[in-house]
Amino acid sequence: MEFRKIKETCLYVSDLARTRAFYNGLLKLEVIGEVPGRHVFFRAGSSVLLCFIEEASGKSTTLPPHFGSxxxxxxxxxxxxxxxxxxxxxxxxxxxxxxxxxxxxxxxxxxxxxxxxxxxxxxxxxxxxxxx
Structure with missing residues (x-):
């Protein structure tokens, strides 16, 4: 296998509005996806930072549940x-x-x-x- 880079990184957060204010408002990362109560995604250069509410992503039925703390x-x-x-x-x-x-x-x-x-x-x- 020859991986080129890590494309996505996930963080698990407790408050999406506060997370958006920090990463978009202060760090100026572009918001590229958002589902209220579940997640907000940001572009960081050529990579993506995924910020999930742990409980919501852990109950996913569409994709395998992924969560952490x-x-x-x-x-x-x-x-x-x-x-x-x-x-x-x-x-x-x-x-x-x-x-x-x-x-x-x-x-x-x-x-x-x-x-x-x-x-x-x-x-x-x-x-x-x-x-x-």
């Missing part, structure tokens, strides 16, 4: 040239940065929380592609 983690990738501006934009949106980390080789990332306490990270493009 707990604090999850995902990372958004930005170009090295846009990293500093992205960090400034996050701060300007009133979002506290939890920590910034230097991974060596000129690669940085920073962490922050969404309203459901999922840990979000912004990483520089090429970080995982580099060779040791």
């Amino acid at each position: 707990g604090q999850l983690h995902l990372a958004f990738e930005v170009s090295k040239a846009n990293y500093t501006q992205t960090k400034a934009d996050i701060k300007k949106a009133g979002i506290d940065i939890e920590q910034e980390y230097d991974w060596g080789g000129g690669f940085l990332s920073f962490y922050f929380w969404d309203p459901d306490k999922h840990l979000l990270e912004v990483v520089m493009e090429g970080m995982w592609e580099r060779r040791s």
Whole structure:
């Protein structure tokens, strides 16, 4: 098998309006699908972020039920040239940065929380592609 990338990532949230306000309102991700009381979907570059109400997606009969709980983690990738501006934009949106980390080789990332306490990270493009 040769997978090209992870196309979708799911988070399970407790309040869709609050989730929409954070990801669309503050992070400026485009809303590409929404079903009240069930889910809101966002475009993140060439990937999709699916945010479900756990109970609703767990009762699905159309597709296999999928659901989860707990604090999850995902990372958004930005170009090295846009990293500093992205960090400034996050701060300007009133979002506290939890920590910034230097991974060596000129690669940085920073962490922050969404309203459901999922840990979000912004990483520089090429970080995982580099060779040791």
